[in-house]
Amino acid sequence: MVVGALSLEIHQIVTDSDLDGVVTAAILKRYWPDAEVFFGHPGEIRAGMLDHLIDRRTAVCDLPMHPSCGLSIDHHQSNRPTELEEEGVCVVWKDRPSAARIAYEIIGSAVDLTDLDELLVWVDKLDGGGITREEFLSDNPVVWLGRVVDEEDGVAMLILDSIKDGLRVEEILAIPKISHCVKKEKARMTEVSDLIADRVTINDRMAIARLEGLGIRSNGYLVTAIVGDSCDACIVIHGDIGAEFGEEGRYPVSASFYTNSFLHNDGGIFDLTSLATSFDPDGGGHANACGCRIKQISSLESGNSVDISDIDENIAGWLEMWSHRNHRMERRYRNPRNA
Numbered sequence: 001m002v003v004g005a006l007s008l009e010i011h012q013i014v015t016d017s018d019l020d021g022v023v024t025a026a027i028l029k030r031y032w033p034d035a036e037v038f039f040g041h042p043g044e045i046r047a048g049m050l051d052h053l054i055d056r057r058t059a060v061c062d063l064p065m066h067p068s069c070g071l072s073i074d075h076h077q078s079n080r081p082t083e084l085e086e087e088g089v090c091v092v093w094k095d096r097p098s099a100a101r102i103a104y105e106i107i108g109s110a111v112d113l114t115d116l117d118e119l120l121v122w123v124d125k126l127d128g129g130g131i132t133r134e135e136f137l138s139d140n141p142v143v144w145l146g147r148v149v150d151e152e153d154g155v156a157m158l159i160l161d162s163i164k165d166g167l168r169v170e171e172i173l174a175i176p177k178i179s180h181c182v183k184k185e186k187a188r189m190t191e192v193s194d195l196i197a198d199r200v201t202i203n204d205r206m207a208i209a210r211l212e213g214l215g216i217r218s219n220g221y222l223v224t225a226i227v228g229d230s231c232d233a234c235i236v237i238h239g240d241i242g243a244e245f246g247e248e249g250r251y252p253v254s255a256s257f258y259t260n261s262f263l264h265n266d267g268g269i270f271d272l273t274s275l276a277t278s279f280d281p282d283g284g285g286h287a288n289a290c291g292c293r294i295k296q297i298s299s300l301e302s303g304n305s306v307d308i309s310d311i312d313e314n315i316a317g318w319l320e321m322w323s324h325r326n327h328r329m330e331r332r333y334r335n336p337r338n339a
Helices: 002-006 019-031 042-046 099-107 114-128 141-148 155-164 169-173 176-199 220-230 308-322 328-334
Strands: 012-016 036-040 058-061 071-074 090-093 200-203 206-210 233-238 254-259 289-293
Touching (some): 002 090, 019 036, 019 058, 019 099, 019 114, 019 141, 019 155, 036 042, 071 099, 141 176, 155 169, 155 176, 169 176, 176 200, 176 206, 176 220, 206 308, 220 233, 220 254
Parallel strands (some): 012 036, 058 071, 071 090, 206 233
Antiparallel strands (some): 200 206
16 A cells, blocks of 8 residues: 555645644655645535546545545544445555554655654644643644644644755744744633633533634543543533635634543543444544534424524533433443452
8 A cells, every 4th residue: 555655746745734734744755855735624525625626646644535536535433435436546544543544664664754843743633633731732833833833824834845945843832823822822721721611511521612603623631631531531612603614714603523532531431432422424524523513403494503502402402412322431430449
């Protein structure tokens, strides 16, 4: 599979704009330096909004496989391909903590990538849920790189090009545009943390953070760092009610699901993709980190924009499913010697 991937002629790279997707594309650029990079979202791939960018000379990374691409690199459980989907596409799907790790394994057989070893350790931690609460709240440079990667237009590409060119993470953070974003994010974190604390509730050990309409997004690490051991997982509601993909400055109201990996660092007690795919067929991700769009469930006027009642109805449905989870972990709480 690696040999097949390296034999391809790649002219475009379509990748997620999070740190994993950015590092994955940077690694591919070391082998295909002239490839043009475009950032996309899983929902945009599934909605066909990126079709015009993708052909057999395109690598799609850290995103659902596109049937027209030449190379697909991914690690999300919900995107694991079938034999039928693999036809005509060089698919490299592996059970790894990050897509960047897969790209490292592919490209590293032809290009020296040892300067990225430490970076990859932290990308694995952040994307694979292997980071501790102390590490997440620390000043580790890779953690800060992950916090600002999509802070402003142009930042993700600047980070990507810097990694491709061999700059160390500390050197990237010293770039004026990046250092400005870090200062802004440090100032914002206290405000966002206070906002999350005010807007989070806990139901049956599931933390629910209602951030829709606030213009902010937060991953599960920050929510579970704030809530602590009181939750086994969290749901983060974010985005703008009535928005659709492609709207400038607005994002469809969505939900992200995360295991409290600080508490369950060996995996969660429930496959959260069952929640992410319950109402949205395009939802998915990992068992411990996934997402979906809020959908209308019972409205007779299907196709209209979702509203607050739809969010409430989605959450109620997810909590009902969550209530039927395996209670093995709860027994471990009652008897710590079994942990």
